[in-house]
Amino acid sequence: MPLARMGGVGDAQGPDAWFQSLPIITRYWFGTSLAVTLAVNFQIIPILSVIYDWDSMVTKLQLWRLLSSFLYIGKFEFNTLIALMLLVQFSQRYEQMGPFNTGAGGGTADYCFMLMILMVTVLVTYPLMLMVAPIPPIFARNVIYGVLYVWSKRHPSSQANIWGIPIPAIYLPFAYVVFTVFLGGAYMDMLHGMAAGHLYYFLAEVVPQVQGRDVLQTPQFLLDRFGVGLYNEAQGAAAVAADVPRAGGIAPVGGQAQTTGGGGGHNWGGGRPLGRE
Numbered sequence: 537m538p539l540a541r542m543g544g545v546g547d548a549q550g551p552d553a554w555f556q557s558l559p560i561i562t563r564y565w566f567g568t569s570l571a572v573t574l575a576v577n578f579q580i581i582p583i584l585s586v587i588y589d590w591d592s593m594v595t596k597l598q599l600w601r602l603l604s605s606f607l608y609i610g611k612f613e614f615n616t617l618i619a620l621m622l623l624v625q626f627s628q629r630y631e632q633m634g635p636f637n638t639g640a641g642g643g644t645a646d647y648c649f650m651l652m653i654l655m656v657t658v659l660v661t662y663p664l665m666l667m668v669a670p671i672p673p674i675f676a677r678n679v680i681y682g683v684l685y686v687w688s689k690r691h692p693s694s695q696a697n698i699w700g701i702p703i704p705a706i707y708l709p710f711a712y713v714v715f716t717v718f719l720g721g722a723y724m725d726m727l728h729g730m731a732a733g734h735l736y737y738f739l740a741e742v743v744p745q746v747q748g749r750d751v752l753q754t755p756q757f758l759l760d761r762f763g764v765g766l767y768n769e770a771q772g773a774a775a776v777a778a779d780v781p782r783a784g785g786i787a788p789v790g791g792q793a794q795t796t797g798g799g800g801g802h803n804w805g806g807g808r809p810l811g812r813e
Contacts, residue, residue: 560767561647562627569623569676572607573616583608588662588673606655609676615721622712623680630687632766636740639754644767649754650736654682657732669724678729685709685733689741 555563575581585598588605592598609623610616634642638649658678665671692706703711709730716723739751 558624558628559631559644560762560769561644561651562624562631565627565651566620566624569607569609570620572604573609573620576608577612586674588659588675602659605673606658606675606679608674610674615716619677619680622684623676626680626684626687630683630690633691636686636690636737638740638750638752640759640762641764643762643765645754645758645762645764648758648762649752650686650740651679651683653736653752654679654729654732657735658682658728661728661732665724665728671724671728675725675729677725678732681709681712681726681729682733682736684712685730686737689733689737 549557555567558566572581572586576583576586586601586604586608588601589598593601609619631644631647635647635650636642638646640646640649655675658675662671662673662675688705688708692704694705696703696705696708698708698711698715709726713723713726713730716726736752743749743751
């Protein structure tokens with residue numbers, strides 16, 4: 537599968553500065569996923585301790601599995617590297633370019649809320665997916681492709697390219713599925729994540745436009761933690777603007793909302809190839 541360049545890696549500023557430059561949700565998600573994946577592969581943590589196991593959670597109260605099953609990406613192989621690259625690229629872009637606004641002005645709190653919804657959706661629908669095809673009880677790739685799908689719906693006019701082939705962003709998730717099938721890799725977890733992403737998109741964007749009411753609302757504790765708009769770590773959530781319009785607003789770095797057109801797609805112009813700074 538084609539690799540896109542991960543911005544910042546190998547730059548003069550160094551990996552530590554690059555890591556610290558990532559937005560807060562992406563940084564913690566990537567850091568914990570990398571740590572858990574390395575720990576399992578180096579046999580510091582047994583893999584059977586991190587996978588999703590309902591019986592162990594109920595009878596032994598091993599509740600950490602609710603989180604660890606979303607952090608372990610897989611054994612050392614090419615698909616694991618791809619998943620890490622996609623996590624950084626599209627989590628960072630979605631978090632910084634303005635998530636769907638569910639109450640925090642299209643900011644960090646909205647993105648954190650979306651990840652929570654994707655995780656719950658994946659867990660609830662996992663037994664149903666097992667009736668269709670065997671899916672391993674690790675869900676990192678599911679959520680990663682859920683984020684990729686939602687990003688493609690948020691910015692459908694952006695341009696991407698794979699192996700030099702230009703692809704509109706709206707088709708990018710499906711292109712990765714096709715490449716995975718072509719290479720003989722597992723793809724049901726990808727489809728599972730994309731289905732969860734579509735459900736979120738439908739509730740966050742389609743229902744409010746069609747029925748004129750909001751179904752999803754970012755919880756107050758996330759607003760208290762991250763504020764409205766993109767979280768400013770240097771100044772804290774209190775420094776972020778306190779009032780951003782709900783409908784169609786996104787808050788880039790400065791926290792100022794920009795209105796978007798129908799369907800939630802922001803006009804980002806011609807776009808640029810993925811991975812190109």
